[in-house]
Amino acid sequence: MSVSTAQRASWLRAVSLAQRIGSLALLIAIWQITAEALDSRMLPAASAVFIELARLCADGALPFNLGITLARVAAAFLVAMAVGTAIGIAMGRSRTLDALFDSWLVLLLNLPALVIIVLAYVWFGLTEAAAIGAVAVNKIPAVAVTLREGARALDRNYSQMAQSFHVGRWRTLRHVILPQLYPYLFAAARSGLALVWKIVLIVELLGRSNGVGFEIQLYFQQFDVTGILAYTIAFVAVIQLIEWVIFQPLERRAGRWRP
Amino acid sequence: MAAVTPALHADIRDKRYARARGAQSHIALAGLSLEIAAGELVALVGPSGCGKTTFLNIVAGLDRDYVGEVRLAARPDGCPARVGYVFQEPRLLPWRTVHENIALVLPPDRADAIVRDMLTAVGLAGAHDLYPPQLSVGMSRRVAIARAFAIEPDLLLMDEPFVSLDHDTVEQLRELLLKLWRARPTTVLFVTHDLREALMLADRLVLLSAPPAHVVGEVPVSLARSRRHSGPEIELLRDEVLRQHRELIGSAATSAPR
Structure with missing residues (x-):
């Protein structure tokens, strides 16, 4: 009897999950042993960090700051995706717009994140809007470039079909255009999230009085590596959770038609 | 006969494609004029690459860059005609x-x-x-x-919809098309380069020249559809059309008998 492909797939998934857990356990073990051998304040043991993590969760500071930072990540991410997608599609569809703004895009792509953040704070004050806007502006050009590729690759045959059958603009966008852009949207969203959450921490460090970035700055001033690592672990875990709980199911759904 | 508004009146005086870097433009259609009565099934026959798809795209309103006019009869309720399109690939x-x-x-x-x-x-x-x-x-x-x-199209455009399929599938699809058309009568413009297929389906053949395409002849097909099952009658008709329109030899004629 041969094993069904579904069984085989779930078996392979289980194996790959076990490998991941094993690999992480190995990292933590090496960390623990090294820390115990060094016995230095600069590298606390894994066990100490996890105890601190539990304490911070219990007293509410970590959930509060993590929540604020995630809200900023979400806001900046959504703004960047929406604006970047609109710009990318427009430039992919219109040669004139592309010729006009391509150099702007290149310029923005090469602008250091720190410069954008500092300028945003100088020009618009130390406000929430300036913080979120600065993060979004950092991400917009990359989204636009990706979606421009997607818009250039749109299949004209499908557009002709929609046009000849008088499928309205909105339905054409939803059923004909966007599904062709999903792979590009997912690519932009993935790299977007990875970039946005890192920049949000810098924005918080430079000009906000709460959030993970701000907390890390406080720990930095006290040279409290345990606190820094506790926050880092919590944050990385949440971001990975977003990948598993939101991105991967969405992507599976969008790709379910593939044989 | 009383002047009945045709379902489709098309008169394409000039359709050309620009070529890159100012080279001479390619003239696809020149003086292609065609009328189809309501409920008629017309086959547009011409060599491959003669501009048949270009013509259908113009009629479908997908291509507005041409000189000439296309008129579709309005629906009885005054709404503009609905056009159904079966492309060469299913899309x-x-x-x-x-x-x-x-x-x-x-x-x-x-x-x-x-x-x-x-x-x-x-x-x-x-x-x-x-x-x-x-x-x-x-x-x-x-x-x-x-x-x-x-x-519920008022005009159904079909662009070689049965091309590159095996013989049995084509046979079934032709039957299906005729069955649907009888149950849901509409005006059909069927494009093909296969003379035999055109003779099996259509009320009337409109023969196109090599590019720049224009109409070189028309062949009404009076043979009852029930007697068109690729028998000797179709072959006779085909030979007759080919005799009268020698220019088709070398394109439609090269498709081997089945």
Whole structure:
């Protein structure tokens, strides 16, 4: 009897999950042993960090700051995706717009994140809007470039079909255009999230009085590596959770038609 | 005969494609003029690459860059004519189910019932939830034909819809097309380079020249459709058409007898 492909797939998934857990356990073990051998304040043991993590969760500071930072990540991410997608599609569809703004895009792509953040704070004050806007502006050009590729690759045959059958603009966008852009949207969203959450921490460090970035700055001033690592672990875990709980199911759904 | 408004009046005086870097433009159509009566099934026959698809795209309103005019008779209620289009490839959205593909071209409130009717009519009642990549080529064509008929078109454009299919599938699809057309009468403009196929389906053949395409002849087909099953009668008709229109030899004539 041969094993069904579904069984085989779930078996392979289980194996790959076990490998991941094993690999992480190995990292933590090496960390623990090294820390115990060094016995230095600069590298606390894994066990100490996890105890601190539990304490911070219990007293509410970590959930509060993590929540604020995630809200900023979400806001900046959504703004960047929406604006970047609109710009990318427009430039992919219109040669004139592309010729006009391509150099702007290149310029923005090469602008250091720190410069954008500092300028945003100088020009618009130390406000929430300036913080979120600065993060979004950092991400917009990359989204636009990706979606421009997607818009250039749109299949004209499908557009002709929609046009000849008088499928309205909105339905054409939803059923004909966007599904062709999903792979590009997912690519932009993935790299977007990875970039946005890192920049949000810098924005918080430079000009906000709460959030993970701000907390890390406080720990930095006290040279409290345990606190820094506790926050880092919590944050990385949440971001990975977003990948598993939101991105991967969405992507599976969008790709379910593939044989 | 009383002057009845034709379902389609097309007079394309000039259609050309620009070539890159100022080279001489390619003239696709020149003086292609055609009228089709309501309910008529007309086959447009011409050599491959003579501009037949270009002509259909103009009639469908997809291409407005031409000199000439296209008039479609309005519906009895005064609304503009509806045009159904069966493209050379099925052009189904691979990321939407068969049902959703047809529903897309229909008003949402009535879509479900119409889709069910049409899929049953083309023999795919069980295929609603399949995605196009799961369909055979023959099934995909059926869905494309169902989609075109679903909108109750006043004019149905078909662009070599049976090209590159095996003989049995083509036979079945032709039967299906005629069955649907009898049950849902409409005006059909069927493009093909296969003279035999044209003779089996059409009320009238319109023969096109090599580019720049124009009409070089018309052949009414009076033989009853029940007697057109690729028998000797079709071969006789075909020989006669080829005798009268020697310019077709070398294009349509080269397709081997089946």
